[in-house]
Amino acid sequence: MRRLCNLMSGARFRFYAELNDFLPEENRGKELTRYFSVSGSVKDFVESFGVPHTEVDLVLANGHPVDFAYPVRDGDRVSVYPVFESLDISSVSRVRPTPLRTLRFVLDVHVGRLAAYLRMAGFDALYGLQASDAELASIVAREGRVLLTRDRYLLMRTAVDRGYWVRSTEPKHQLLEVVKRFDLAGSMRPFTRCLNCNTLLEEASRESVFDRLPPKIMDKDVFRVCPSCQRVYWEGSHHERMSKLLGWVKANLPLPPMA
Numbered sequence: 001m002r003r004l005c006n007l008m009s010g011a012r013f014r015f016y017a018e019l020n021d022f023l024p025e026e027n028r029g030k031e032l033t034r035y036f037s038v039s040g041s042v043k044d045f046v047e048s049f050g051v052p053h054t055e056v057d058l059v060l061a062n063g064h065p066v067d068f069a070y071p072v073r074d075g076d077r078v079s080v081y082p083v084f085e086s087l088d089i090s091s092v093s094r095v096r097p098t099p100l101r102t103l104r105f106v107l108d109v110h111v112g113r114l115a116a117y118l119r120m121a122g123f124d125a126l127y128g129l130q131a132s133d134a135e136l137a138s139i140v141a142r143e144g145r146v147l148l149t150r151d152r153y154l155l156m157r158t159a160v161d162r163g164y165w166v167r168s169t170e171p172k173h174q175l176l177e178v179v180k181r182f183d184l185a186g187s188m189r190p191f192t193r194c195l196n197c198n199t200l201l202e203e204a205s206r207e208s209v210f211d212r213l214p215p216k217i218m219d220k221d222v223f224r225v226c227p228s229c230q231r232v233y234w235e236g237s238h239h240e241r242m243s244k245l246l247g248w249v250k251a252n253l254p255l256p257p258m259a
């Protein structure tokens with residue numbers, strides 16, 4: 001006969017480093033017990049604490065690395081680690097697929113200024129789509145883009161296998177966060193992409209854009225033009241402000257480790 005006691009199982013979870021950003025203050029840095037009558041994947045358990053799977057790089061169950069599909073069992077001790085920047089975990093396998101060679105982003109409507117800043121730094125940043133959450137998730141899956149959002153629940157969708165929850169509400173700090181998180185300092189190509197439509201710019205002669213220039217900048221020599229929306233770019237005061245911003249980002253990055 002089936003015993004009536006012990007119908008509830010329990011597993012203990014511990015979240016490390018910045019994953020605690022997602023937990024209420026009283027739960028940070030502590031072992032948290034989750035009771036359950038029906039088991040599920042470790043992804044579902046982790047997200048039931050409010051932590052999107054896209055933030056997680058490594059899960060250990062009872063000291064052994066597991067993938068997101070791992071079914072949580074009674075008595076499990078689960079350790080959940082964020083994307084590591086300097087700690088060496090190369091000897092264990094991560095839950096994350098190998099990083100994309102060239103990162104491409106898609107951003108939801110609430111981080112528009114960040115999208116413009118990323119384009120300014122030369123990164124492919126899709127934005128301005130009237131897309132539902134489901135459509136954004138399918139763009140991530142279909143095009144292999146990284147979703148940048150302030151909506152953590154959007155990151156919990158299974159189709160979103162690459163994403164980042166932008167912590168700051170201030171666009172300048174958001175840019176710094178993204179450059180740090182994805183180690184982008186060495187891949188910035190400032191002023192090579194159209195701020196308006198994300199297309200790569202082409203160099204253009206003064207003659208070819210002459211009829212589109214306001215009189216006071218006709219003395220400039222270097223012009224770039226967007227082959228898609230035809231917008232013309234030149235070095236002006238806007239350019240200077242943007243250069244300062246990128247300089248600020250670089251100055252605030254951690255120093256590379258000593259060789």
Ligand SMILES: [Zn+2]
Pocket residue numbers: 194195196197198199226227228229230231
């Ligand atoms: Zn354009």
